[in-house]
Amino acid sequence: MRVYSEGNWVTQFQNLGGLGIGSVSDPTNRLSVAAEASLFSHEGNDHRIKVNKAGTADTAALLFQSNWTGHAEMGLAGDTRFSVKVSADGSAWQEALAIDPALQSISLAPAGMERLRLKDTELALNVPISGAAVQSSATDTTAGRLALAQHAYGPGNLLGGVAQMAGVPTGAVIEQGSNANGHYMRLADGTQICWHEFTETGLAVTTPYGSLYRSGTIAAPTFPAAFASAAGLVTVFRGHFATNIDGWLVANGVPSATALTVGSLRAISAISRTEDFRWHYLAIGRWFT
Structure with missing residues (x-):
């Protein structure tokens, strides 16, 4: 656009109502360009395109x-x-x-x-998170992968009910409990431990037993939690009299999966005595095989 001013034709591009380059401008699109590309380059160093709004x-x-x-x-x-x-x-x-x-x-x-x-x-x-960088299953231990809550262990599920499927833990790591039959602990790997402490009040250990003395049959307790089987079950006994004199326990049977012994359980003493006898047992086996 050229304008005749003061005896000269000058180029005037200030305050144009619109400009169309290969196109036609309109009141909304006052600058309209139709081309394969548009180039805005620097003049020395930087170049910025500014889009400003009122508020x-x-x-x-x-x-x-x-x-x-x-x-x-x-x-x-x-x-x-x-x-x-x-x-x-x-x-x-x-x-x-x-x-x-x-x-x-x-x-x-x-x-x-x-x-x-x-x-x-x-x-x-x-x-939810998924993908190759995320743990895919409970048995996925690939280094560098993100662990999912349903497959990982922490304060919220470390303690609770243990469970398993085909040998793979599906519950908590440690389960503890107690009932009238004593205390027990189960671990996710299948280990189970049961224990209990008893007092046989006024137990008569007076029957000659070689050079020792024995009591009558003591009732064999039921485990607070059943084992999967008696195979591999290990039991440890310890006892003493109320006066802290040593005493022993003997059993002429073997434990079952649910009870301490299927034979008779008796206390042994070096001398004949009748007094309270305290004893406890610890049984270790498996809650699943």
Whole structure:
């Protein structure tokens, strides 16, 4: 555009009502360019493209269209956060990414609902984690993979009911309990320990037994938790009289999976005596085979 001014023709491009380059401008799109590409280069060093808006609630953004229908927009849309919005039809829009300068956070919402928020002090996730970098099963111990709550152990599931399937633990690591028959502990590897302490009040240990003396039959207790079988079951006895004199226990049978012995259980003493006899046992075996 040339304007005749003060006897000369000069080029005038200030305060144009519109400009079309290979295209036609309109009141909304005052600069319209139709070309394969547009180039904005530096003049010496830096180069910045500025998109300014009047106020916080306004929009300063880049809109990407396909056949004149908008599908993506990035910039400051209605606030001072930098956001990326997407649309399948140009009408319904969803914010997929937001960078908040006030909260110093980055959030992702691929389906319109925030699923990830990253801050300097935390990473918050609201979606299940999967993929090659995540533990795939309870037996997956690949180095470097993220452990899942259902496959890992911590304060919340270290203690509780133990369980297993085909030898693979599916419950807690340690189970402890007690009942009228005593105390027990089960470990995830199948180990079970049972114990109990008894007092036989006024027990008569007066029947000659070689150079020693024995009592009558003491009732064999039931284990507080059944073992899987009696095979490999180990039991340890210890006893003493109320006066802290040593005493012994003997059994002429073997333990079953549910009780201490299937034979008779008796106390032994070096001298004939009748007094309270305290004893306990410890049984170690397996709760599954």
